[in-house]
Amino acid sequence: MDLKKITSIALLITLVVGIQLTTQLTGTSYYLTQLTMTMYSCLLIIGLCLVMGYAGQISLGHAGFFAIGGYTSAALTTTNLLEALERGSGCVGLLNKMGLLVSSTSLFGEPMLTVHPWLACLLAIALTVLVAFAIGIPVLKLKGHYLAMATLGFGIIIYRIVLAVAFLGEADGISDVPGFTLLPGLTVNGDIGNRITNYYIAATILIIGFVLLLNLIDSRVGRALRAIHGAEDAADAMGINTARYKLYTFVISAVFAAVAGILLTHYTGGISPGDAGVMKSVRYVAIVAIGGMASLWGALSMGGLLNFLSLRGFFGSYDDAFFGAILILIMLFAPQGILRLSLWNKFKGGKKEVQ
Amino acid sequence: MSLELFSQYIFAGITYGIIYAIVAIGFNIIYNTTGIINFAQGEFVMLGGMTAISLNHFLPLPLAIISAVLFTMLMGGLIEIVFIRWLQKPSVLRLIIITIGISILSREAALHVWGDSVRALPYFTGNVVSSVDILGASISPQVLWVLAICYCLVIILSLFFKFTPLGREMQACAANRLAATLCGINAKNMVTFSFMLSAAIGAVAGCVVSPITSSQYDMGTGLAIKGFTVAVLGGLGNSMAAVAAGLLLGIIEAFSVGIGFPLAFQDAIAISILLIILFVRPHGLFGNKEAAGLKEF
Numbered sequence: 001m002d003l004k005k006i007t008s009i010a011l012l013i014t015l016v017v018g019i020q021l022t023t024q025l026t027g028t029s030y031y032l033t034q035l036t037m038t039m040y041s042c043l044l045i046i047g048l049c050l051v052m053g054y055a056g057q058i059s060l061g062h063a064g065f066f067a068i069g070g071y072t073s074a075a076l077t078t079t080n081l082l083e084a085l086e087r088g089s090g091c092v093g094l095l096n097k098m099g100l101l102v103s104s105t106s107l108f109g110e111p112m113l114t115v116h117p118w119l120a121c122l123l124a125i126a127l128t129v130l131v132a133f134a135i136g137i138p139v140l141k142l143k144g145h146y147l148a149m150a151t152l153g154f155g156i157i158i159y160r161i162v163l164a165v166a167f168l169g170e171a172d173g174i175s176d177v178p179g180f181t182l183l184p185g186l187t188v189n190g191d192i193g194n195r196i197t198n199y200y201i202a203a204t205i206l207i208i209g210f211v212l213l214l215n216l217i218d219s220r221v222g223r224a225l226r227a228i229h230g231a232e233d234a235a236d237a238m239g240i241n242t243a244r245y246k247l248y249t250f251v252i253s254a255v256f257a258a259v260a261g262i263l264l265t266h267y268t269g270g271i272s273p274g275d276a277g278v279m280k281s282v283r284y285v286a287i288v289a290i291g292g293m294a295s296l297w298g299a300l301s302m303g304g305l306l307n308f309l310s311l312r313g314f315f316g317s318y319d320d321a322f323f324g325a326i327l328i329l330i331m332l333f334a335p336q337g338i339l340r341l342s343l344w345n346k347f348k349g350g351k352k353e354v355q
Numbered sequence: 356m357s358l359e360l361f362s363q364y365i366f367a368g369i370t371y372g373i374i375y376a377i378v379a380i381g382f383n384i385i386y387n388t389t390g391i392i393n394f395a396q397g398e399f400v401m402l403g404g405m406t407a408i409s410l411n412h413f414l415p416l417p418l419a420i421i422s423a424v425l426f427t428m429l430m431g432g433l434i435e436i437v438f439i440r441w442l443q444k445p446s447v448l449r450l451i452i453i454t455i456g457i458s459i460l461s462r463e464a465a466l467h468v469w470g471d472s473v474r475a476l477p478y479f480t481g482n483v484v485s486s487v488d489i490l491g492a493s494i495s496p497q498v499l500w501v502l503a504i505c506y507c508l509v510i511i512l513s514l515f516f517k518f519t520p521l522g523r524e525m526q527a528c529a530a531n532r533l534a535a536t537l538c539g540i541n542a543k544n545m546v547t548f549s550f551m552l553s554a555a556i557g558a559v560a561g562c563v564v565s566p567i568t569s570s571q572y573d574m575g576t577g578l579a580i581k582g583f584t585v586a587v588l589g590g591l592g593n594s595m596a597a598v599a600a601g602l603l604l605g606i607i608e609a610f611s612v613g614i615g616f617p618l619a620f621q622d623a624i625a626i627s628i629l630l631i632i633l634f635v636r637p638h639g640l641f642g643n644k645e646a647a648g649l650k651e652f
Contacts (some may be wrong), residue, residue: 058448060455118614138634144447145392149583153626156580162620278576282455289452317467324459328438333452335446 005214008209008297016203020196032199033190038307039202040264041284043209045303046296047256049285053294054217056141056229056250059147060281061155062257066161067127067276069258072124074174075167076115077266085113095119104178117180121262125255132254133247140246152278159276173272180266188266198267205263209256213296216252226251229294241282279320287328294335302338359491368490370498370567371606373505377560379589379597380512381553386600387529387592388549391450391480395434395458396557397579398465402428403558404570405465416477424558431554435547458530458575465572476565501563508556509598529592578623584629590639600640604628630645 014118023029048062083102084092095101095115104112115123140151162168169175179189186201187194216222228242236242265271274280287306291298306323309315315322330338378396385393407423414422440455441444445453478485479500486493516522527535536542549572561570568574585604589596604625611624632639 014634056448058451063605138630142633142637146633146637147579148394148451149392149587150630152628153580155528157626160623164617225419277460282459285452285455318463320459321463321467324463325457328453328456328460331440331449331456332442335449 005218006175009211012207012210013203016200020199024196029195032195034308034311036195036199036202036267037201037264037311038304039206040260040267041307042300042303043206043263044257044260045284045287045291045299045307046206046210046213047253047260049288049291049293049296049299050213050217050225050256051249051253052285052288053292053296054222054225054229055246056225056232057246057250058285059151059250059253060148060278060285061135061151061153061158061282062253063278063280064155064158065132065254065257066261066264066280067158067271067273068128068131069124069261070271071089071162071168071261072127073117073120073180073262074084074177074265074271076123077117077180078114078174078179079167080110080112082111082113114178117178121325124262124353128254128258129251132251133241136247136250136254140243140250143256148153148187152281152313155276155278155281159273160276162271162276169272171273173270173275174265175270177265177269177271180263188263190267190269193274202263205259209259210296217296221245221248224284226294255341282327283320283323286330287324290326290330290338295337298337357491360613362490362492364613365606366492366494366498368606368609369602370501370564370605371608372599372602373502374560374564374578374586374601375581375604376598376601377505377508377556378578379601380509380584380594381557382586383580383594383597384525384549384553386586388525389439389546390447391439391454391493391534392554392583393550394451394454394579395461395575396553396582397577398458399427399431399554399557399575400561400564400578401465401570401572401575402430402461402554403561404476404565404574405469405474405561405572406558407562408476408565408570409469409500411476416479420476420559420562423562424555427558427561428555429550431557432551434554435550439550440543440547458579462527462572462575469572471572473569473571474565475569476562478566479563487570495567497563497566501567504559504563509594512556512594521548525552528596529614570652578624580629581625584625587629588632588640590641593641595637596639596641 019035020032023031044062044066051057051059067150081092081095085096092101097115101113102116104114135154139154140146142150162173163171179187179191181187182201186197187197188201190198217225224235224240224245227238227240228245232242261271261275287303288299290306291300291302310319310322361640376629381396381399382392385391385396389651403423406426408418410419410422434457438457439450442449476495479497482495483495487499488494516526524540525537525545525548527538527540528542532542535545581604585601586597588604589598607628608621608624611621614616616624
């Protein structure tokens with residue numbers, strides 16, 4: 001980590017703390033709820049930025065990975081296994097002996113036995129990795145329109161599945177998802193009293209993910225990815241295993257999406273088919289495009305700003321239309337992203353020429 | 356499965372299949388002249404149907420449909436002129452995102468103009484319950500309208516591309532844009548024409564199918580995906596193969612319902628076929644591998 005990166009991260013942390021203190025002082029701490037949700041979405045967006053900006057592959061199915069993470073975790077932590085245990089299911093019994101199940105009482109006072117959130121989380125991530133590999137190996141051989149359509153198709157299949165499977169709550173989705181105790185005292189849930197803690201949990205996870213990606217793109221892998229983006233055949237000729245790098249990036253970003261899905265689901269206490277919709281995927285792509293594709297900082301800042309405004313209902317019933325319009329405007333007039341408009345470059349003195 | 360049931364499914368399959376084929380031909384026309392996949396293709400179908408429904412309140416049905424088709428055609432041309440014509444050597448990613456943006460904007464505009472209610476054009480002849488017996492299957496007269504109009508459309512289109520000067524100029528652009536330009540063909544205008552043409556045939560499909568399937572502001576995405584599946588299945592750019600592929604997909608879907616496949620997963624069939632064909636034979640069932648090798652997959 002060079003000095004510049006450390007100062008930027010330090011500034012970011014200061015900003016996070018500053019926002020929290022400001023809301024505290026002005027008595028507007030209700031903003032923290034939306035900010036927390038925004039930060040989880042940002043986690044997905046920086047992951048997508050890695051695929052789109054650095055590996056140069058479009059993915060119109062990232063809401064699908066978000067849903068795989070969120071739904072798996074939600075289903076496992078809300079399905080009552082008590083009956084299966086009494087029936088003598090060996091698998092459930094084994095899990096129970098290993099202490100991986102938690103007992104609780106439901107809203108109606110019935111005893112519940114569910115999978116521990118940590119186990120659910122790990123299983124959700126494992127499933128995501130599996131699906132990402134299974135989809136990624138064939139899909140990433142495609143280019144351009146075909147890749148876009150194939151990932152779009154993947155997203156729609158996931159949407160159809162969560163909409164049609166009774167176990168996943170069909171059109172209602174899954175609600176009453178319990179909190180996720182990361183460490184004793186640190187629980188991801190939507191309690192008002194727990195708001196500040198949750199804000200910092202989300203910020204910490206987001207910043208850790210962000211630093212990981214920043215380091216990744218400055219590493220050998222990152223340089224290989226940029227070479228692939230620039231000219232795939234040339235990169236291939238230079239001995240870069242393009243297929244493998246593209247696949248790994250895809251899987252990493254799928255995991256980011258799944259983690260965002262898991263944490264956001266535990267935070268808001270539920271997930272619905274809308275979260276897996278195509279429009280969500282398109283929105284993520286829009287935000288990455290606005291941030292300037294190959295710019296993690298752009299993706300992070302635009303993701304933060306636009307998600308927050310959207311969650312505050314700033315765009316009213318024109319929410320989707322706004323994202324559609326901004327998508328077109330950016331692609332027509334500033335395909336390098338809003339932060340790299342020529343005006344902005346002049347303002348910076350045109351010092352740094354970014355390819 | 357009895358013969359009646361069998362022919363019932365066949366007819367249902369053909370009806371949907373021909374609609375998919377029309378959408379696929381819309382994709383192909385634009386793809387051939389520009390190399391763009393227009394993600395807003397399904398929105399033309401929606402726009403045609405919805406406009407015709409609104410116009411039908413004060414115009415007789417045939418006039419309403421013709422005006423709706425002309426209106427959609429105009430919109431198609433306008434979209435190309437405003438969003439695509441002036442771009443200089445845009446990258447594929449950029450074009451994909453622009454057409455996705457156009458699709459979202461058209462959908463949202465439709466939502467604000469028409470609301471989210473489900474509407475439908477009246478049946479061209481007869482009504483919901485009237486039916487014709489063919490091979491023991493009860494067929495709505497509207498199905499015959501769909502088949503007749505769509506087959507006429509396919510034939511007219513192929514004649515148009517073969518024999519009219521404009522059609523041949525468009526084909527020349529598709530074959531070799533630079534050579535066409537050198538022969539004095541204005542390639543940019545051809546692109547605009549191709550958008551207008553594919554908007555128009557999308558609108559025709561939207562109108563004829565509206566009495567059967569109803570129209571709604573968000574019907575476009577599903578149709579676009581299936582139309583694209585069909586276009587790829589037949590081999591991108593090949594309109595006649597698209598018709599065969601469209602009928603194939605329509606019949607597969609109809610029979611999947613027939614053998615008790617859950618209706619909720621019906622869309623998943625088309626998409627799975629799309630994914631499989633993209634992975635295994637991206638040049639399509641009827642496509643030529645060598646010719647496809649020149650294209651960017």
